[in-house]
Amino acid sequence: MPYLNQQINWLLRDKYRNKITPAIKKDIIRLKQGEPLDYIIGWKKFLGCKIDLSLRPLIPRPETEFWAEQTIELIKKPCHCEPRPQGPRHDNPELCGSLNPEIAASLSLVAPRNDKISCLDLFSGSGCIGIAILKHIPQAKVDFADIDKNCLKQIGVNLKVNKISPSRYRIIPTNIFKPLLKTGNYKSKMASEVEPLKTYHNIFANPPYIGLKNKTKLQKSVLKYEPHQALFSRQNGLYFIDQTLRQAKKYLKPNGQLFLEFSPEQKNAITVLLKKYQYAKWRFNKDQFNRWRWLIVKID
Numbered sequence: 532m533p534y535l536n537q538q539i540n541w542l543l544r545d546k547y548r549n550k551i552t553p554a555i556k557k558d559i560i561r562l563k564q565g566e567p568l569d570y571i572i573g574w575k576k577f578l579g580c581k582i583d584l585s586l587r588p589l590i591p592r593p594e595t596e597f598w599a600e601q602t603i604e605l606i607k608k609p610c611h612c613e614p615r616p617q618g619p620r621h622d623n624p625e626l627c628g629s630l631n632p633e634i635a636a637s638l639s640l641v642a643p644r645n646d647k648i649s650c651l652d653l654f655s656g657s658g659c660i661g662i663a664i665l666k667h668i669p670q671a672k673v674d675f676a677d678i679d680k681n682c683l684k685q686i687g688v689n690l691k692v693n694k695i696s697p698s699r700y701r702i703i704p705t706n707i708f709k710p711l712l713k714t715g716n717y718k719s720k721m722a723s724e725v726e727p728l729k730t731y732h733n734i735f736a737n738p739p740y741i742g743l744k745n746k747t748k749l750q751k752s753v754l755k756y757e758p759h760q761a762l763f764s765r766q767n768g769l770y771f772i773d774q775t776l777r778q779a780k781k782y783l784k785p786n787g788q789l790f791l792e793f794s795p796e797q798k799n800a801i802t803v804l805l806k807k808y809q810y811a812k813w814r815f816n817k818d819q820f821n822r823w824r825w826l827i828v829k830i831d
């Protein structure tokens with residue numbers, strides 16, 4: 532394993548505070564067997580937040596951290612220029628490598644700085660995106676939505692770890708946007724008590740977007756250890772993206788924005804969906820590896 536020594540150093544530093552104990556031997560065996568380092572350590576940093584991974588949600592990816600950081604900057608420093616129509620005509624790579632005044636100028640955020648900013652972290656997993664928003668934007672409130680009970684519990688853990696006030700968030704079991712009953716060890720409620728989603732200034736979505744055909748291209752450790760429900764989607768990976776674009780308008784406030792992660796090769800198919808659902812303004816952006824990775828859609 533090429534990076535084994537490096538990984539052992541990180542394990543020692545982040546889990547054992549550089550003290551060698553008998554337990555580390557077992558962890559090294561786990562590493563050699565291909566288990567992801569972040570699961571063995573049990574947590575990961577994400578934009579200055581500690582994200583506990585003990586319940587095994589998807590491990591937050593650097594690409595997600597990259598765009599989440601940019602959206603936080605955008606929301607913190609709203610631009611008050613008039614938004615102008617976006618779309619394929621403006622898909623100039625030179626404008627899209629990183630967030631620059633050109634992108635900022637295409638967006639004007641709804642809420643003035645001191646107003647509450649309502650956000651939905653859809654497909655929230657560990658809660659990394661929404662927790663980073665809450666940590667870095669004091670006036671933000673976030674609803675977390677995921678179908679996986681394990682993730683819903685993990686989000687609760689992570690909100691506590693990061694000392695976020697319960698008045699600033701809700702954790703809602705959903706099937707995409709559709710709220711579900713809280714059942715099992717999460718908390719029983721009557722159907723009439725299902726918590727509805729609201730309308731939001733910002734929706735953040737990192738849906739499962741890997742097509743089943745691409746399963747074999749994934750690293751073995753991802754396939755073996757990470758939750759498949761977080762990774763795979765029907766329709767060549769487009770099912771959840773399609774559903775999100777189809778329904779997002781209903782959950783966005785006027786001038787609201789959707790931030791959506793996708794896989795680079797899906798850009799053209801997503802453009803078709805944006806037109807099909809009659810959005811007028813959008814912008815594709817690249818990740819830190821110069822690959823198309825995330826999209827901002829703004830409604831009027």
Ligand SMILES: C[S@@+](CC[C@H](N)C(=O)[O-])C[C@H]1O[C@@H](n2cnc3c(N)ncnc32)[C@H](O)[C@@H]1O
Nearest residue numbers: 591654655656677678679706707737738739761
């Ligand atoms: C790619 S992960 C994103 C996790 C996290 N937001 C991140 O960026 O690391 C996708 C998440 O979508 C959730 N999910 C899968 N199907 C869903 C559905 N039908 N409704 C809501 N959430 C779903 C999975 O449980 C998983 O946590």
